[in-house]
Every structure is written in C-alpha cells, then in structure tokens.
Amino acid sequence: MSSSQQFRPIVWTIAGSDSGGGAGIQADLLTMHDLGVHGCSAITANTAQNTLGVPAINPVADAALQSQLEALFADLKPAAIKIGLLVNAAQVRLVADFLRAMKARGEAIPVVYDPVAVASIGTPLTEDSTGEAVLNDLLPLCDLLTPNSVELEWLAGMPVDSAEKMLTATRRVRGEHACALLVTGGHLEIEPGVTADLLSRGAGESLSEDWLIGKKIETLNNHGTGCTFSSAIAALLAQGYPLTDACVVANAYVRRGLRLGGSGAIGAGAGPVGHCGWPTELRDYPEVLVAGSERAQRFAKYSEPAALKWAAEFAQPDSNRLGLYPVVDSVDWIEKLAKEGVRTLQLRIKQPGSDLRAQIAQAVSIGRHYNLRLFINDYWDIAIECGAYGVHLGQEDLQTADLNAIQRAGLKLGISTHGFFELLYAYQYRPSYLAIGAIYATNTKDMSSQLQGPDKLARMAALLPDYPLVAIGGITLDRAQEVAASGVGSIAVVSAITGAPNYREAVAQLRAVLEQ
Ligand SMILES: Cc1ncc(COP(=O)(O)OP(=O)(O)O)c(N)n1
Numbered sequence: 001m002s003s004s005q006q007f008r009p010i011v012w013t014i015a016g017s018d019s020g021g022g023a024g025i026q027a028d029l030l031t032m033h034d035l036g037v038h039g040c041s042a043i044t045a046n047t048a049q050n051t052l053g054v055p056a057i058n059p060v061a062d063a064a065l066q067s068q069l070e071a072l073f074a075d076l077k078p079a080a081i082k083i084g085l086l087v088n089a090a091q092v093r094l095v096a097d098f099l100r101a102m103k104a105r106g107e108a109i110p111v112v113y114d115p116v117a118v119a120s121i122g123t124p125l126t127e128d129s130t131g132e133a134v135l136n137d138l139l140p141l142c143d144l145l146t147p148n149s150v151e152l153e154w155l156a157g158m159p160v161d162s163a164e165k166m167l168t169a170t171r172r173v174r175g176e177h178a179c180a181l182l183v184t185g186g187h188l189e190i191e192p193g194v195t196a197d198l199l200s201r202g203a204g205e206s207l208s209e210d211w212l213i214g215k216k217i218e219t220l221n222n223h224g225t226g227c228t229f230s231s232a233i234a235a236l237l238a239q240g241y242p243l244t245d246a247c248v249v250a251n252a253y254v255r256r257g258l259r260l261g262g263s264g265a266i267g268a269g270a271g272p273v274g275h276c277g278w279p280t281e282l283r284d285y286p287e288v289l290v291a292g293s294e295r296a297q298r299f300a301k302y303s304e305p306a307a308l309k310w311a312a313e314f315a316q317p318d319s320n321r322l323g324l325y326p327v328v329d330s331v332d333w334i335e336k337l338a339k340e341g342v343r344t345l346q347l348r349i350k351q352p353g354s355d356l357r358a359q360i361a362q363a364v365s366i367g368r369h370y371n372l373r374l375f376i377n378d379y380w381d382i383a384i385e386c387g388a389y390g391v392h393l394g395q396e397d398l399q400t401a402d403l404n405a406i407q408r409a410g411l412k413l414g415i416s417t418h419g420f421f422e423l424l425y426a427y428q429y430r431p432s433y434l435a436i437g438a439i440y441a442t443n444t445k446d447m448s449s450q451l452q453g454p455d456k457l458a459r460m461a462a463l464l465p466d467y468p469l470v471a472i473g474g475i476t477l478d479r480a481q482e483v484a485a486s487g488v489g490s491i492a493v494v495s496a497i498t499g500a501p502n503y504r505e506a507v508a509q510l511r512a513v514l515e516q
C-alpha cells in the first residue's frame with residue numbers, strides 16, 4: 001500500500017476558513033495531513049484574511065454548519081475533534097448540541113477546543129454573546145482547552161502576567177470545568193528568550209502541572225500557530241497518543257514549523273507558520289521542567305527538598321550500546337548469565353526476603369568479578385551501600401529517590417520511560433541510559449496502558465541517536481530484529497531468557513541479532 005492509501009484515522013476541524021491560507025481550517029488540514037490523519041472540516045465562517053489583517057468574518061448560516069456536521073457524522077466518524085473559531089452564541093450552542101448528542105450515543109471522542117479570539121488580541125472575530133455560551137454550553141463537553149495567556153485571562157477572570165498567576169488562573173478554570181488545560185505561553189515571556197506552555201491535567205491526588213519550555217524562535221511567520229497546535233494535538237490523540245505525549249509532540253511540530261517555515265516570501269505581513277512534517281529533531285521538543293532544577297525557581301515549581309535530591313549528568317557507561325540486557329530476579333541468574341558472556345544485567349527483586357541486602361551485596365561482588373554493568377532495580381540506597389555499578393529507577397522513584405546521593409557515590413543511573421513526555425522528562429536528568437517501554441504486550445508486568453509499538457520506538461530513538469537507549473517489554477527473538485532496527489543499542493528482556501527452554505541458546509540467538 002502506498003503511504004497515501006494507508007489507513008488514516010479521521011479528525012474533524014470545526015473552525016473558520018482563512019482565505020490567506022495561514023490559520024483556521026487551512027492550517028488545520030495541513031497539520032492533520034502532516035501528522036498522519038485524514039482531516040474533515042465543518043466551516044463556521046469564511047473569513048476574508050491576508051497576512052496583514054482580517055477585513056471580514058462572514059459567518060456561515062446555522063443550517064450550513066449543521067448540514068456539514070450531519071454529512072460528516074453519517075459517513076466519516078471522527079477519532080478526535082478540534083474546535084476553533086465559533087463566531088456567535090448560536091454556533092456555540094449548535095456545536096454543543098451536536099457533541100452532546102454524539103456523546104449520548106456513546107461516542108467517546110476527544111474534543112480539543114482552541115478558544116480562538118473569544119478574548120480579543122488584534123481583530124475581534126466573535127460576537128459579544130459568544131463567551132457566555134462557550135462557558136455554559138461548550139466547555140463541559142471539551143477534554144482539552146488550548147488558550148493562550150490572553151484567553152486564559154478571560155476564562156479565569158484575572159490578569160495573567162507571571163508564572164504564579166498562570167498557575168492560579170489555570171487552577172481557577174479547572175476548578176470550574178473538568179477539562180484539561182494547555183496554556184500556550186507565546187504571549188508571555190516568563191524567562192527572557194524562552195517560551196513556556198503549562199499543561200494541567202488530572203484532578204485531586206493525580207493533578208499534574210507541567211511546564212513545557214523551549215527557546216523562543218524569532219520569526220515573522222507565526223500566523224496560525226494556535227490552530228496548528230490544537231489540530232496537531234487532536235491528530236495525535238486520534239492515533240492513540242496519551243494527552244501528555246500528544247502535547248509535547250504537537251509543541252515540537254509547531255516549533256519545527258516556526259524554525260523551518262518562513263522564508264518571508266508569503267505576503268507582506270505575518271506569514272504562516274510552516275508545516276514541515278513529523279518533528280524528528282530533539283531541538284524542537286520542549287524541556288519538561290523538573291522540580292528541584294535551578295530553572296524551576298522561575299516557574300513556581302521549585303521546592304527545597306526536591307532541590308536537595310536533584311542531580312543531573314550521571315556517569316556515562318563505557319559504551320552507548322549496552323547490548324543484550326537480561327533483567328533477572330536472583331543472584332543465581334546473574335552468575336549463570338555472566339558465565340555466558342552477558343555484560344549488562346539487572347537484579348530486579350520484587351518479592352524481597354530478609355536476605356535482600358545480602359543478595360544485592362553478592363550480586364555486586366559477582367558483578368565486579370565478571371566486570372559486569374550490573375544495575376540494581378528499586379533499592380538505590382542498598383545499591384549505594386554495596387558499591388554497585390548502577391541503579392535502575394522508574395518514573396515514580398524519581399520523586400522520592402536521592403539522585404544526588406546516587407550521583408555523589410558515582411553510581412550509574414538508568415531510568416524507565418513510557419512515551420515521549422516521560423522520555424523528555426527523564427532526559428532532564430541526563431541519566432546513564434534511558435529505557436523505553438513497553439514495546440509490546442508482556443505477561444511479566446501489566447503495561448497494557450503504556451504500549452509503544454516499534455514505530456513509536458523508532459521515532460523516540462531518532463530523537464537521541466547518540467544516547468544510550470534500552471528497549472524493553474515483550475521482546476522475543478522474533479521481534480528482536482525489528483527492535484534493533486529502531487536504532488536502540490540495547491534490548492532488555494525478562495521472559496525471553498528466564499522463560500526460554502534453553503537459556504544459553506536464547507542468549508546466543510539474541511546476541512547474534514544485536515551484533516548483526
Ligand atoms: C531496562 C529496564 N527498563 C525498564 C524497567 C522498569 O523499571 P520500573 O519502571 O522501575 O519498574 P519495575 O521494574 O520496578 O517494575 C526495568 N526494570 N528495566
């Protein structure tokens with residue numbers, strides 16, 4: 001099948017046409033095509049625009065909007081919906097009624113709403129009655145809002161001119177509406193030379209607030225960034241990306257478009273942001289701010305206890321390619337596999353007995369004898385006491401472990417990640433390696449909500465071509481070739497070795513694939 005014939009999930013954009021081709025429906029469809037979905041449109045207004053301004057709005061009649069939605073629903077059911085410009089209260093209610101009816105039929109379709117120009121910067125695009133209808137009718141049906149800081153001021157009814165106020169305003173909006181918020185920071189320079197988006201999601205115990213930080217890109221060609229961003233998120237959600245991953249990849253897509261997009265040749269004013277394909281370079285991806293880092297002080301994310309445990313730039317292993325990496329639960333296995341010539345190993349004890357410390361100490365001593373790269377899972381404090389080669393930590397462990405102590409003791413550090421967001425977050429620590437999982441379904445551990453697949457693995461690996469990367473999760477001999485082709489230098493396995501009928505043969509075969 002050629003790439004143009006491949007299955008593409010459907011995404012709707014309900015938004016205005018920009019005759020200048022820079023924003024609105026035109027930007028949305030370009031974005032959706034670039035990111036691998038089929039875009040459908042329901043046009044709310046035929047705006048007359050060019051790069052210099054908006055001479056006319058021209059809303060479509062309600063019946064025209066309704067008929068577009070009905071035609072789409074009859075044949076082209078969406079996997080996600082992006083909503084942009086709604087010109088008046090009647091349009092807001094019409095769209096809200098349509099979404100409500102879809103939800104009543106049991107269609108769980110993520111809705112991303114970019115409250116474009118409800119609060120005006122530049123030319124007002126909406127009629128006065130629109131705001132109230134948005135708050136009362138539309139927001140309860142949305143999963144994610146993507147306001148800029150000016151639109152956030154309107155939503156929260158307070159000024160937003162600092163990191164603290166952005167957080168307060170976001171909490172206020174989220175206190176009244178269930179949807180997540182991604183506030184784009186392009187209008188507010190919290191730190192000079194930097195743009196910072198704020199992603200707030202979850203609630204109660206699982207509330208998360210994350211800053212996504214990038215170098216400010218100076219360009220005149222930035223028209224349509226908000227539309228592009230929200231439709232990119234919708235396109236990624238439609239393909240099953242979790243919200244966090246969709247937000248960081250969409251952020252990178254826009255930043256790539258700003259960086260590469262404009263030769264300045266389109267129009268005399270603000271030209272369109274570029275649509276330059278999948279973001280393949282790390283430099284376009286945001287930094288996910290880590291509490292405890294120095295920068296966190298400027299973004300109200302700093303805490304003294306977190307700062308005391310914070311560390312980055314861990315000792316690097318002797319090679320970026322750690323090769324076959326069995327993860328085992330006993331000292332016995334460490335010794336057996338070391339004798340087979342395996343050099344990278346992990347001791348992962350999930351049911352510790354009273355001899356835990358003794359087991360770790362023995363494993364460390366075997367590791368020294370065979371010159372292993374031996375990582376101890378979870379028990380970083382015992383690993384330090386025993387002088388282990390390294391420790392392996394999960395994302396949750398990063399909130400509690402004393403990374404500073406691990407670094408001071410000279411231990412290497414491996415970190416688990418599951419998707420783009422966690423990869424970018426863990427990268428802030430510059431660990432000795434980054435593990436990416438779970439690549440396939442596995443019976444060893446319930447990873448069903450965090451499966452990456454080989455294509456995503458390859459995209460993540462491409463961001464860090466010179467970094468020690470490890471793939472894990474459901475990797476068998478049959479799949480090892482495909483995993484190795486992603487560019488990772490190491491494959492971690494549990495059952496492919498410990499559950500193999502002949503572990504020696506399994507080791508030899510897996511190593512052969514990696515060495516090819
Ligand atoms: C190489 C490697 N990658 C990922 C993991 C998973 O570690 P973690 O997230 O700490 O989960 P548990 O292994 O503790 O269940 C790993 N162990 N090794």
Ligand SMILES: Cc1nc(C(=O)O)sc1CCOP(=O)(O)O
Pocket residue numbers: 416417418436437438439441442443444445447472473474475492493494495496
């Ligand atoms: C322990 C573990 N961590 C994973 C992650 O994705 O973080 S997947 C996984 C299980 C790996 O076992 P197997 O090779 O038998 O599938």
Ligand SMILES: [Mg+2]
Pocket residue numbers: 377378392393394
């Ligand atoms: Mg662990």
